[in-house]
Amino acid sequence: MNPSKVDRSRTILLTDLPNVGPSLAEDLRAIGIQAPGDLVGKDPVELYGRLNEITGTQHDPCVLDIFMSVTDFMNGNAAQPWWAYTQERKNRS
Numbered sequence: 001m002n003p004s005k006v007d008r009s010r011t012i013l014l015t016d017l018p019n020v021g022p023s024l025a026e027d028l029r030a031i032g033i034q035a036p037g038d039l040v041g042k043d044p045v046e047l048y049g050r051l052n053e054i055t056g057t058q059h060d061p062c063v064l065d066i067f068m069s070v071t072d073f074m075n076g077n078a079a080q081p082w083w084a085y086t087q088e089r090k091n092r093s
């Protein structure tokens with residue numbers, strides 16, 4: 001969902017999360033995330049690594065940016081577009 005349209009009180013489905021559409025929701029379910037609340041306290045780097053491992057594919061680093069955005073949001077911060085996390089991801093490398 002577009003971060004500007006996210007309503008925290010109505011975040012029930014994975015696709016209610018900022019930056020998450022049907023395809024990314026499917027990726028999240030593949031790594032054991034069934035609902036937005038499952039992301040609380042999770043490490044986005046670990047989630048990204050698990051996705052790469054399960055699928056046998058090195059996913060685009062922007063997927064990590066999205067994982068950073070949704071874990072940050074579910075830990076109480078404002079919804080941000082995924083690209084707001086790109087520099088932080090690059091600084092971690």
